Amino acid sequence: xxEKPAKKEQIGRQPMPEQDAKVRARNFDEVxxxxxxxxxxxxxxxxxxxxxxxxxxxxxxxxxxPAFIKFVAEGKFTDAISNIWRVNALPAVCGRVCPQELQCExxxxxxxxxxxxxxxxxxxxxxxxxxxxxxxxxxxKAPATGKKVAVVGSxxxxxxxxxxxxxxxxxxxxxxxxxxxxxxxxxxxxEFRLPKEIVFSEVEGLEKQGVKLICNEVVGRTxxxxxxxxxxxxxxxxxxxxxxxxxxxxxxxxxxxxxxANEYLTRSNLMKAYLFxxxxxxxxxxxxxxxxxxxxxxxxxxxxxxxxxADSSRIVYRRSRAELxxxxxxxxxxxxxxxxxxxxxxxxxxxxxxxxxxxxxxxQQMELGEPDASGRRRPIPVEGEIYDLECDxxxxxxxxxxxxxxxxxxxxxxxNKWGYIVADPATxxxxxxxxxxxxxxxxxxxxxxxxxxxxxxxxxxxxxxxTRGW
Amino acid sequence: MFxxxxxEEMAQGTVIRNVIxxxxxxxxxxxxxxxxxxxxxxxxxxxxxxxxxxxEKGTITIIYMVVGKSTARFKDLKVGEGYMDVIGPLGKxxxxxxxxxxxxxxxxxxxxxxxxxTRALKQAxxxxxxxxxxxxxxxxxxxxxxxxxxxxxxxxxxDGSYGRPGFVTEQLKDCLNEGGIKLCVxxxxxxxxxxxxxxxxxxDVPTLVSLNPIMVDGTGMCGGCRVTVGxxxxxxxxxxxEFDGHQVDFDELFQRLASYFEEEKRCYNEYCKLxxxxx
Ligand SMILES: Cc1cc2nc3c(=O)[nH]c(=O)nc-3n(C[C@H](O)[C@H](O)[C@H](O)COP(=O)(O)OP(=O)(O)OC[C@H]3O[C@@H](n4cnc5c(N)ncnc54)[C@H](O)[C@@H]3O)c2cc1C
Ligand SMILES: Cc1cc2nc3c(=O)[nH]c(=O)nc-3n(C[C@H](O)[C@H](O)[C@H](O)COP(=O)(O)OP(=O)(O)OC[C@H]3O[C@@H](n4cnc5c(N)ncnc54)[C@H](O)[C@@H]3O)c2cc1C
Ligand code: SF4
Ligand code: SF4
Ligand code: FES
Numbered sequence: 001x002x003e004k005p006a007k008k009e010q011i012g013r014q015p016m017p018e019q020d021a022k023v024r025a026r027n028f029d030e031v032x033x034x035x036x037x038x039x040x041x042x043x044x045x046x047x048x049x050x051x052x053x054x055x056x057x058x059x060x061x062x063x064x065x066p067a068f069i070k071f072v073a074e075g076k077f078t079d080a081i082s083n084i085w086r087v088n089a090l091p092a093v094c095g096r097v098c099p100q101e102l103q104c105e106x107x108x109x110x111x112x113x114x115x116x117x118x119x120x121x122x123x124x125x126x127x128x129x130x131x132x133x134x135x136x137x138x139x140x141k142a143p144a145t146g147k148k149v150a151v152v153g154s155x156x157x158x159x160x161x162x163x164x165x166x167x168x169x170x171x172x173x174x175x176x177x178x179x180x181x182x183x184x185x186x187x188x189x190x191e192f193r194l195p196k197e198i199v200f201s202e203v204e205g206l207e208k209q210g211v212k213l214i215c216n217e218v219v220g221r222t223x224x225x226x227x228x229x230x231x232x233x234x235x236x237x238x239x240x241x242x243x244x245x246x247x248x249x250x251x252x253x254x255x256x257x258x259x260x261a262n263e264y265l266t267r268s269n270l271m272k273a274y275l276f277x278x279x280x281x282x283x284x285x286x287x288x289x290x291x292x293x294x295x296x297x298x299x300x301x302x303x304x305x306x307x308x309x310a311d312s313s314r315i316v317y318r319r320s321r322a323e324l325x326x327x328x329x330x331x332x333x334x335x336x337x338x339x340x341x342x343x344x345x346x347x348x349x350x351x352x353x354x355x356x357x358x359x360x361x362x363x364q365q366m367e368l369g370e371p372d373a374s375g376r377r378r379p380i381p382v383e384g385e386i387y388d389l390e391c392d393x394x395x396x397x398x399x400x401x402x403x404x405x406x407x408x409x410x411x412x413x414x415x416n417k418w419g420y421i422v423a424d425p426a427t428x429x430x431x432x433x434x435x436x437x438x439x440x441x442x443x444x445x446x447x448x449x450x451x452x453x454x455x456x457x458x459x460x461x462x463x464x465x466x467t468r469g470w
Numbered sequence: 471m472f473x474x475x476x477x478e479e480m481a482q483g484t485v486i487r488n489v490i491x492x493x494x495x496x497x498x499x500x501x502x503x504x505x506x507x508x509x510x511x512x513x514x515x516x517x518x519x520x521x522x523x524x525x526e527k528g529t530i531t532i533i534y535m536v537v538g539k540s541t542a543r544f545k546d547l548k549v550g551e552g553y554m555d556v557i558g559p560l561g562k563x564x565x566x567x568x569x570x571x572x573x574x575x576x577x578x579x580x581x582x583x584x585x586x587x588t589r590a591l592k593q594a595x596x597x598x599x600x601x602x603x604x605x606x607x608x609x610x611x612x613x614x615x616x617x618x619x620x621x622x623x624x625x626x627x628x629d630g631s632y633g634r635p636g637f638v639t640e641q642l643k644d645c646l647n648e649g650g651i652k653l654c655v656x657x658x659x660x661x662x663x664x665x666x667x668x669x670x671x672x673x674d675v676p677t678l679v680s681l682n683p684i685m686v687d688g689t690g691m692c693g694g695c696r697v698t699v700g701x702x703x704x705x706x707x708x709x710x711x712e713f714d715g716h717q718v719d720f721d722e723l724f725q726r727l728a729s730y731f732e733e734e735k736r737c738y739n740e741y742c743k744l745x746x747x748x749x
Binding site: 177178179215216217218221222223243244245247253254256257259260262263266267271272276277278279280281282284355356403404405 | 494495498508512513514515539540543554555556557558559560686687689690691692693694696698703708722725726728729730733734736737740
């Protein structure tokens with residue numbers, strides 16, 4: 001082992017080929033093209049095959065990273081995907097959207113001296129390879145148990161539960177409020193970052209295994225949880241996400257052209273407003289667009305605005321660059337594409353014309369003070385430093401809350417003071433018998449992989465219940 | 471697919487009635503609630519109130535005015551064809567209780583939204599007076615049904631071609647002057663609701679209105695349907711669509727309804743051209 005690593009470290013991280021920034025900033029095609037097999041093999045050979053792999057500790061679902069990477073290095077891509085599937089049902093998604101720099105890659109030992117092994121890119125590579133070639137054997141289904149499970153919400157956590165429980169022999173039905181499955185993966189994250197075809201192909205895979213999908217069904221409205229039990233469901237999983245937009249309470253907040261990122265992205269992604277008028281749903285095409293916030297949602301909004309033809313797309317964020325919660329790659333891509341950042345800036349007021357359309361905003365310059373409850377330094381206003389920004393579209397991406405539609409119409413479900421469902425962190429069990437919950441509706445807006453991890457834990461606990469009891 | 475089992479053209483083809491096969495929704499729906507419909511893959515999600523439901527037959531009825539691309543597309547759907555997506559029941563149901571003398575005021579297609587509420591109020595034992603209006607006689611809808619659903623019916627037309635000439639608010643004033651009114655329900659175009667509320671406020675009569683802001687999801691997820699009620703931001707799709715009319719900021723609602731005016735015009739014109747070229 002002593003000399004081998006030295007040699008490996010000489011191979012640099014294989015760059016991800018991607019669309020030129022100027023070109024892609026005006027189209028909705030996916031930004032990276034994906035690694036070629038040769039590059040993937042070379043990249044995989046950079047892994048030191050650590051005995052105690054730190055990378056695995058960084059992965060919330062403990063993908064056996066060295067094992068799958070070894071298969072890639074040997075050109076055994078199908079073995080690699082089968083290995084990942086054992087713990088991660090959506091690798092094509094995770095490879096693209098996990099905040100790898102904070103998780104697996106952030107812990108990779110190779111990263112201590114140089115660039116870490118591109119675990120995310122490799123995961124994406126093997127998943128895409130499998131989707132294009134379909135060589136891996138489907139996992140085997142256990143004999144039917146005769147038990148019925150309802151999964152509410154078809155985001156990553158709901159899909160994970162459905163996938164796990166169908167294999168364990170239960171009958172699974174997913175209920176989705178929207179007309180298309182996928183949750184945030186479909187209505188929130190844009191096509192240029194996660195092609196919808198990938199999500200639909202995963203859902204199709206579940207349907208082939210026997211999962212029933214019912215769209216257009218708002219649980220809590222079309223049907224209640226108690227009615228589902230009456231219909232014969234033995235257990236219910238709630239993966240309804242954190243679908244409540246946070247709006248701002250400053251003067252002018254309801255002017256035309258001020259909207260939540262949820263609305264903006266849903267119009268563009270789910271309703272395909274970027275193809276208007278071929279698709280019927282319109283979207284406001286801003287010339288000077290301001291997005292408020294600094295997370296993935298803000299990056300996605302600001303980059304969508306460019307693609308919809310904005311002359312300028314600015315991100316106004318109240319803390320500094322160091323605190324940006326978005327994935328590193330997204331910030332980097334946004335900057336390359338021409339998104340401008342205004343750090344330490346907070347909106348004071350929106351101004352409108354006589355038709356009630358937004359034409360500008362007043363911005364307060366901030367500075368960082370003492371750390372707050374979240375451990376981050378609290379932004380405080382710098383007195384007198386106020387400036388104007390011209391804008392005709394403002395997208396608010398400052399967070400999401402718990403949507404009360406389902407939870408308030410359900411008796412016996414304990415909620416915390418912010419309205420999120422209280423669930424056992426290890427099993428996902430809620431206070432209501434036969435009901436589990438996980439993902440953003442329990443943790444608040446988090447990540448795809450955490451939502452999937454919660455789904456996995458709940459699925460195990462639900463299986464125990466269905467075979468042994470509560 | 472949600473099949474259309476019955477279709478009727480009303481008000482000279484400017485208003486369409488569809489009875490749609492949607493058993494789950496029919497079973498659950500209450501007066502005041504709405505559905506969101508999408509005609510096909512490329513369609514927009516359009517909110518429409520259920521004008522009627524038949525839980526036994528498993529059908530819901532919608533009545534809509536053809537005002538733009540989506541409703542024009544809906545109009546082209548024949549019996550046997552259907553909507554790709556129908557979601558509901560959405561929104562809060564009307565709070566129905568016996569209060570005594572009630573006035574229901576409806577304008578335009580608002581009458582369709584008003585009908586199930588009126589009927590429920592009467593069934594609850596209220597003495598219901600109805601005032602319905604339209605621009606002209608040919609555009610008036612549901613006169614017979616409204617007559618059956620109320621104790622007294624007044625009809626007004628703007629041009630005087632039928633019933634009392636003038637706006638519904640003039641008849642409303644006369645009724646309010648008689649006194650004893652415990653509740654008013656006003657549903658119609660935004661300016662009409664605004665004036666109804668202005669008037670009932672003078673008489674201190676509590677007034678319910680049903681708001682129709684632009685919606686996307688209808689489940690409280692996007693905030694596009696937000697309205698200001700009593701100085702607070704409310705989401706019409708989950709907190710409404712009915713609100714205390716004396717608290718509603720109608721001017722803001724009116725402005726926000728024009729958000730996509732240019733796009734809607736473009737989309738509608740292109741659709742009309744396309745339809746003509748097919749003929
Ligand atoms: C724009 C955007 C970008 C993001 N980027 C990233 C990223 O790069 N990396 C990352 O890891 N995370 C990212 N996230 C966060 C991540 O997407 C979420 O944490 C994750 O999707 C949560 O999964 P979930 O299954 O809990 O819920 P969701 O994905 O929110 O899915 C919930 C589903 O439930 C449905 N539903 C809700 N209520 C009902 C009901 N009553 N009846 C039936 N169905 C219902 C909803 O319609 C939805 O489809 C992003 C989020 C957004 C909004
Ligand atoms: C809760 C609710 C119940 C309604 N019930 C009825 C009803 O029973 N009968 C009826 O005729 N109309 C009803 N409406 C109004 C109806 O939704 C609109 O007329 C319809 O969306 C117009 O679509 P369009 O594409 O044909 O016209 P467009 O050209 O798109 O628009 C014409 C007008 O409709 C409004 N509008 C456009 N898109 C939407 C949207 N997604 N949501 C709401 N309004 C929109 C616009 O502000 C514009 O003024 C209701 C609206 C709401 C919110
Ligand atoms: S699932 Fe996410 S965190 Fe885990 S290895 Fe894959 S990319 Fe890394
Ligand atoms: S820490 Fe890095 S080098 Fe070690 S096994 Fe994981 S990916 Fe390979
Ligand atoms: S329509 Fe989206 S929140 Fe009401």
